Amino acid sequence: MRDVQINLGNRSYSIFIGQGVLDAAGTLLTGLPTGRKALLVTNPTVARLYADRVTAALTRAGIDVVRALIPDGEQYKALQSAEMLYDRAFAAGLDRGCPVVALGGGVVGDLAGFVAATYMRGVPFVQIPTTLLAQVDSSVGGKVAVNHPRGKNIIGAFYQPVLVLSDTGTLRTLGAGEVRSGLAEVIKYGIIKDAAFFTWLENNLDHVLALEPAALAHVIEQSCLSKARVVEEDETEQGQRAILNLGHTVGHAIEALAGYGRYSHGEAVAIGTAVAARLAVDLGLLQENEEHRIRNLLARAGLPLEVPGDISTDAVMAAMYGDKKTRAGQITFILPAAIGRAVIRPGMAEEPIARAIDNCRAGSD
Incomplete structure (x- = not known):
């Protein structure tokens, strides 16, 4: 234990x-x-x-x-x-x-x-x-x-x-979809806080997907340790704890707009993480090769990366203004600056966010 x-x-x-x-x-x-x-x-x-x-x-x-x-x-x-x-x-x-x-x-x-x-x-x-x-x-x-x-x-x-x-x-009684949903949050910890853990996931994802006990225990322990250190520094999300919301700004909007149940929480977060990574590249914060590593690991975990075609960009933007991270009518985004490090960007302009959402739709280049 x-x-x-x-x-x-x-x-x-x-x-x-x-x-x-x-x-x-x-x-x-x-x-x-x-x-x-x-x-x-x-x-x-x-x-x-x-x-x-x-x-x-x-x-x-x-x-x-x-x-x-x-x-x-x-x-x-x-x-x-x-x-x-x-x-x-x-x-x-x-x-x-x-x-x-x-x-x-x-x-x-x-x-x-x-x-x-x-x-x-x-x-x-x-x-x-x-x-x-x-x-x-x-x-x-x-x-x-x-x-x-x-x-x-x-x-x-x-x-x-x-x-x-x-x-x-x-965890042995979970369906594959529930395991995938959890892996979205696991991968998030590697992106925001622990580059070594992200690399471990790249090398050991098959063991995790096979629900091997030692791999699962390691994943849970490392994820909890990452979250614990963030929570200890900022229990009530006055500052740095917000990095735990990587992928959640767009993810929560998609969950609500699609109707709860169409996408699991983890699936919606994965889509939101893909959008955040694309936005970070567009803003010059993240290298394209690191965006590719993020997208590849999410995809290997069986998670979706594309914004659904029946949910408009305008609807996603409007829903994000109701997010808890919005301050004074401005959208706050959590963005990966590198694998292992995330930054908080308050007051984001709408145009680059909308462009990143559009670039994460099916068929986009």
Whole structure:
């Protein structure tokens, strides 16, 4: 079992990574100052696979488990779902010491975390991510949110978990599309922070795609370490933490415009990363050979690189103005300056962004 520490003073916590971590959930949680009841939030797919196992682990540790199911799908990461979870927690008599435990992917984690942050003004929050994307990204760093019809993750908070448990064994039950979605975020860490890790991915991607345990554990650990160092420097995204949003400015716009579910989060981020790399080359920040390396690795991971033809550039531009990174009516872009380094560019002009979007469409040169 690997242990990655997130050092945030009295909000510090551990991320435990390895096979069989689910079965240690009760033991690890009882070492923390939490109550003897827990609200376990999951969805029907994950519940069939792992809810009994996690419930048994918590029960062995003397924790009474109250289950709450939300349907599968990004569209259920909404205020209506949060209200249902508040009702469930209140009816079960959960007090301010009782943890909310998220068992699932990013949708479950974001929604359960939002509820944990707001129920009784905050209760302990435990993440048990079961997808690659959640294990390398959304379960770490304390961003919790629900969607609004006009934008993704618009209603939310910064709220750190008290514990993250990443069992690599859960990744064997994922479909290929879910693995690809997670790899978009994994590749992002190499682009923004760690050139050596990017090279490792180029050399070992086949082992990761084959879900080899040692390769998966390395990917999760290195991704969490990269994100941890950024979050420790800028917990609430006042500055440098924004580099974690590489690919997300265009990606979130495409997710919303296409309708949640047409593209996975990782697929949309991959398209956004391709646009960001093209824009960085156009602005003279990134060498073309490094753009080619970025595009090649994303493509080898089976991720899309092209802006869909039925979504206009004007629509993408308009959607980006609703992004959380927009300041004073101006678009902020995260751009790769080299593999291993990203820069934050506030106040971007529309014309070069639109040109980069057009150049990332099918059939463009």
